[in-house]
Amino acid sequence: xxxxxxxxxxxxxxxxxxxxxxxxxxxxxxxxxxxxxxxxxxxxxxxxxxxxxxxxxxxxxxxxxxxxxxxxxxxxxxxxxxxxxxxxxxxxxxxxxxxxxxxxxxxxxxxxxxxxxxxxxxxxxxxxxxxxxxxxxxxxxxxxxxxxxxxxxxxxxxxxxxxxxxxxxxxxxxxxxxxxxxxxxxxxxxxxxxxxxxxxxxxxxxxxxxxxxxxxxxxxxxxxxxxxxxxxxxxxxxxxxxxxxxxxxxxxxxxxxxxxxxxxxxxxxxxxxxxxxxxxxxxx
Amino acid sequence: xxxxxxxxxxxxxxxxxxxxxxxxxxxxxxxxxxxxxxxxxxxxxxxxxxxxxxxxxxxxxxxxxxxxxxxxxxxxxxxxxxxxxxxxxxxxxxxxxxxxxxxxxxxxxxxxxxxxxxxxxxxxxxxxxxxxxxxxxxxxxxxxxxxxxxxxxxxxxxxxxxxxxxxxxxxxxxxxxxxxxxxxxxxxxxxxxxxxxxxxxxxxxxxxxxxxxxxxxxxxxxxxxxxxxxxxxxxxxxxxxxxxxxxxxxxxxxxxxxxxxxxxxxxx
Numbered sequence: 001x002x003x004x005x006x007x008x009x010x011x012x013x014x015x016x017x018x019x020x021x022x023x024x025x026x027x028x029x030x031x032x033x034x035x036x037x038x039x040x041x042x043x044x045x046x047x048x049x050x051x052x053x054x055x056x057x058x059x060x061x062x063x064x065x066x067x068x069x070x071x072x073x074x075x076x077x078x079x080x081x082x083x084x085x086x087x088x089x090x091x092x093x094x095x096x097x098x099x100x101x102x103x104x105x106x107x108x109x110x111x112x113x114x115x116x117x118x119x120x121x122x123x124x125x126x127x128x129x130x131x132x133x134x135x136x137x138x139x140x141x142x143x144x145x146x147x148x149x150x151x152x153x154x155x156x157x158x159x160x161x162x163x164x165x166x167x168x169x170x171x172x173x174x175x176x177x178x179x180x181x182x183x184x185x186x187x188x189x190x191x192x193x194x195x196x197x198x199x200x201x202x203x204x205x206x207x208x209x210x211x212x213x214x215x216x217x218x219x220x221x222x223x224x225x226x227x228x229x230x231x232x233x234x235x236x237x238x239x240x241x242x243x244x245x246x247x248x249x250x251x252x253x254x255x256x257x258x259x260x261x262x263x264x265x266x267x268x269x270x271x272x273x274x275x276x277x278x279x280x281x282x283x284x
Numbered sequence: 285x286x287x288x289x290x291x292x293x294x295x296x297x298x299x300x301x302x303x304x305x306x307x308x309x310x311x312x313x314x315x316x317x318x319x320x321x322x323x324x325x326x327x328x329x330x331x332x333x334x335x336x337x338x339x340x341x342x343x344x345x346x347x348x349x350x351x352x353x354x355x356x357x358x359x360x361x362x363x364x365x366x367x368x369x370x371x372x373x374x375x376x377x378x379x380x381x382x383x384x385x386x387x388x389x390x391x392x393x394x395x396x397x398x399x400x401x402x403x404x405x406x407x408x409x410x411x412x413x414x415x416x417x418x419x420x421x422x423x424x425x426x427x428x429x430x431x432x433x434x435x436x437x438x439x440x441x442x443x444x445x446x447x448x449x450x451x452x453x454x455x456x457x458x459x460x461x462x463x464x465x466x467x468x469x470x471x472x473x474x475x476x477x478x479x480x481x482x483x484x485x486x487x488x489x490x491x492x493x494x495x496x497x498x499x500x501x502x503x504x505x506x507x508x509x510x511x512x513x514x515x516x517x518x519x520x521x522x523x524x525x526x527x528x529x530x531x532x533x534x535x536x537x538x539x540x541x542x543x544x545x546x547x548x549x550x551x552x
Contacts (some may be wrong), residue, residue, distance in 0.1 A: 056460050076463035085464040092454075092461040095487035105484075106466035109477070139491070153465050 004031045005068075006161050006192050007053050007083070012062035014048055022048040023059070024216040032160070035193045037203040040213035041238050046196045049213065050163050053194065054083035067160075081110070083161040084154030088169060090146040093153060094138040099130055102138050103152045110157070124152050128182065144175040151182060161192040168199055180206055201242045204228060204259035212237060225257045295340040297418040302427025304527040309415050311534040315541045316407045319550035322396060325403040332407055332414070339418050349409055357402045364398030365390055396552045421446050426519050435515060443500075451493060458488045 007030040014023035022045045030036060030053075038046040051057040052064045055071040055078075064071045067082055087093055096102040103124055107117045125131050128148050133141060138149055147167065154162060164183060168176035180202060187193045197203060203210055203224060210227040212220035214237050220227050228234070228241040231249060240246070248258035248267065258264050292298055297305065316328055336346065367384075370391025380388040416424070421442045428438035459469065462484045469481050504510075523531075544550055 051460070054464060056463065075468060076460075077466050077468040080464050080466050085461075087457070087461045087464070089457075091492060092458045092488055093465060095484050109468075109480075110466045157466050 004033075006030050006032050006034075006066070008065040009049075009052065009059075010063050010065070012052060012059035012064060014052070014057060015060050022216050023052075025062070026216075026218055027062075028211070028218065030161070030192060030194065032192055033187075033190060035187050035206065035208040036195070036211060037207035037209070038194065038196045038211050038213060039198065039200070039203060039239060040219070044213040045216040046213050047165055048216075050165065050194055050196060051085075053161070053163055054085050055079040056085070077110070080106075080154075080159065081157050082159055083163060084157060084159035085163045086147075086150050086154050086165065086167065088166045090143070090150035091139075093150045094146060097137060098135050099133045099138060099141075099149060099152075100125070100135065102149060103156050106153055106156050120156060120158075124155050128152050128155070144171060144178060147171075147179055148182065151179075155186075159191075161194065162186055164193070164195040166196055166198070168197065168202060176202070200228075200240060201244075204242045204245065212239065224259055228259060229257045292418055292420045293340055295338065295418060297335070297339040297414065299524075300418075300530065301521050301523055301527045302419050302423045303431055303521070304523070304530050305415050305419060306427050306431060307531050308534045309411060311538045312411050313408065314538060316404050318541050318545050320397065320400050321550050321552045322400045322403060324550045325400055325407065329403060329407050332411055335414055336410065339414055341413060341417055345413065346410065349413075350406075353406065353409060357405070360401050360405070361398040364401055365394045368394035368397045370394045370397075393552070400552070416445060422519055423521065426517055426521055429517070430521065436510075439509075447496075451489070454492055455485065455489055458485055458492075461488075 007028075009026055009028040012023055012026050013021065015021045026045075026049060028049075038050060040046050048057065052059060052071070053066065055064075055066070055074050055076045058064075058072050066074075066079055071079060094102055096105055100121055103121045104117050107120060108114075112120075125134060128151065130145065130148060130152060133145065138146060141149060151162075162183070167179050167183065171179065176199075183193055183195065184206060195207070207224055210220070210222065210224050211218055212227060212234070219237055220230065220233060228245050231241050231246065234241055241249075242259065244261050244264050245258055248264055253267060256267070258267055312328065312332065316325060319325055319328075366386055368391065369387075370389075370393030372392035373387075373389035374392055374395075375390045376388055377390060378386075378388050380386065419427070424445075425438050425442045428441065429435055462481070463469070465484075467481050467484050469478075469485075541550075
């Protein structure tokens, strides 16, 4: 097997105890350093699928390999050192009386050396900008900071892969900017990132690979360029490419998929500026 | 964790008036507490099981209930056997221990009373689903109100019931979130660690329930809960002939039971 593969799903199926078949025959490989976004309607199986990546759910058929190890007989507490998972609602994760306690809890439960835990907590607190809140009660923090703290808790177990379930839901523009730039930082440090989101501009701006889920299956997969070019196919899956991509398409950029506003500005200036520039004159 | 399921299934019990079911339920409660002879309680248990079959409730649920109850049943049995002041000594197992009120003998009366206690609890436990799993919550509320239970009290009862599935759902999400933080709830780790792990589940769960109840309060106020007028109901219910027969039989059973008990039957 390729050394770079971190998570491999081989023909996995999953049914809930009530009989709902949430995942049907999905095969997927995630490599080290990937930045993957899972998109799709509610109920399409995104969350169910990513919960297989750290053993929270075990496939009813097929197998999931995390760093080459099959998850079936592995405990989540063991796998959480390899794959960190940040839940959509940070309030489901937090229960300690101070930010420092909260971050230290996981490593302590796993029996890490107290001195080492201390050092680790200090590093994380500085890294995530939670320094001023070290003694604050987690529930006194703003939603954005609680989410940072939830990330800190996952980070404290030193996983190589991070899964984020809808990290920007319920946040204002700056809140979601801030959490996404935190995720980008983790990616730049070589971590593998998996996010679930409904926000297509975020996918276009941050992800390197997109997986579109529909009815428990992978409906589309590729780079954001490849996926967002297929506007009609997306529409049939009740999804929309970012507005800037659709606008660019209307304006006639067939040969190139535009994903961000700066790209659009570049394209517009290159295409139309020469035409409106008076000969020899300058635009002021 | 067993899932609470409040979906009212279609069955002969589903069509009965909520009041009928409440009255029958109350009668069974009284009867089961009235008698202390295991044979009488077994009779009631057999009757309730027949109703379970008629109501088409899943047997798996019965099994689940019993498996949860097993430990409690054993504790009750042991406590009764040791501490019930019986007179027919069967086996001597130790010297008398006056400090804890134990005579040193296992007595026949102790065993019988222990068995009766366990059977009583079994009946009470399996009667409750017969009510809540065959009656949609709005009908249950209406039945309570028609039986002159104050509306606020009826509301609290049905709301608490209706929140159970969502609280359970939330508990399982929180548990998953904590597993992801390296906490394990199963074996491994000593008692203190297990206790700590349960704190990680209880705190988010309770805080979440507080938050939800605050939201509920706002939602209720904004929908005129407690307005000083006489409330009307969307649903209405009427007794059918079957309802009247069942209520009559229930009351007859109640009177019969009390009469038997006064005559001195039904005790060991």
